[in-house]
Amino acid sequence: MTSANRYLTSWESYWSTLSGAPGEIFWDADPAYAAQQDLALFKGHVDPQLPLIDLGCGNGTQTRFLANHFAKVIGTEIAPAAVQLAERTNGAANVTYRVLDVLRPDDAEALHGEIGDANLYMRAVLHQLSPSDHATAVQSIEQLLGEKGILYLVELSSAAEPFFAKLIAEHGPPPGLARVFQHQITPGMLHERNLKSLFPPDRFTLLGTGPSHIRTVHNLPTGEVVKVPAFYAIFRRR
Numbered sequence: 001m002t003s004a005n006r007y008l009t010s011w012e013s014y015w016s017t018l019s020g021a022p023g024e025i026f027w028d029a030d031p032a033y034a035a036q037q038d039l040a041l042f043k044g045h046v047d048p049q050l051p052l053i054d055l056g057c058g059n060g061t062q063t064r065f066l067a068n069h070f071a072k073v074i075g076t077e078i079a080p081a082a083v084q085l086a087e088r089t090n091g092a093a094n095v096t097y098r099v100l101d102v103l104r105p106d107d108a109e110a111l112h113g114e115i116g117d118a119n120l121y122m123r124a125v126l127h128q129l130s131p132s133d134h135a136t137a138v139q140s141i142e143q144l145l146g147e148k149g150i151l152y153l154v155e156l157s158s159a160a161e162p163f164f165a166k167l168i169a170e171h172g173p174p175p176g177l178a179r180v181f182q183h184q185i186t187p188g189m190l191h192e193r194n195l196k197s198l199f200p201p202d203r204f205t206l207l208g209t210g211p212s213h214i215r216t217v218h219n220l221p222t223g224e225v226v227k228v229p230a231f232y233a234i235f236r237r238r
């Protein structure tokens with residue numbers, strides 16, 4: 001089985017077994033605490049006339065919010081079950097959802113041929129891939145961006161691993177996270193110090209980067225919402 005199939009098998013299994021109960025999806029934060037803050041960071045860099053692709057959009061919560069700010073939005077996913085869930089729960093007149101494996105640059109090229117240059121939003125997707133697959137994902141990103149698009153990504157940082165270790169030691173695994181692990185999803189890591197080699201300066205211009213967090217739907221016994229350490233970066237192609 002290729003690694004791309006491994007992602008498809010595990011994520012399809014995850015997405016097809018959700019019941020739709022509130023709080024079930026660990027990272028499914030209210031967009032007021034996710035895409036809205038992200039948008040504030042990247043909106044000064046985008047050409048709003050271009051379509052926006054939410055790459056690895058999951059159930060489409062953030063996608064639908066972004067559709068309030070772009071004329072045309074496409075949520076893409078490796079898992080058909082996620083596409084179906086997003087269509088059912090996060091539809092809007094200017095949003096479409098479709099299957100696209102970010103590890104298939106030929107499919108990204110075909111989508112670029114269909115819609116032209118696009119802005120890309122990626123929340124908590126690259127770190128899910130094995131580091132050995134990152135370069136292939138970046139090839140797809142280049143195809144989709146074309147000359148005019150920008151990429152906004154927000155990914156767990158190197159501080160996430162000790163953060164999770166402490167969280168689990170003190171409170172046990174959050175149910176939403178345990179559900180992910182039940183489907184043989186084994187998160188990789190995108191270390192912020194590797195950004196430069198992954199998006200080399202001869203191919204990409206770094207427009208901005210800084211610390212961030214991925215807000216979750218999990219509350220600690222204190223009532224505090226779990227926010228996983230993350231970082232954001234904004235790029236365009238040279």
Ligand SMILES: C[S@@+](CC[C@H](N)C(=O)[O-])C[C@H]1O[C@@H](n2cnc3c(N)ncnc32)[C@H](O)[C@@H]1O
Pocket residue numbers: 007011027028055056057058059060061062076077078079082100101102103122123124125128
């Ligand atoms: C942690 S979730 C984040 C979902 C969404 N971006 C959000 O913030 O709600 C990671 C998503 O990446 C998707 N994914 C994993 N591997 C992928 C691949 N090779 N191509 C496209 N999407 C992928 C998964 O199905 C999952 O929905």
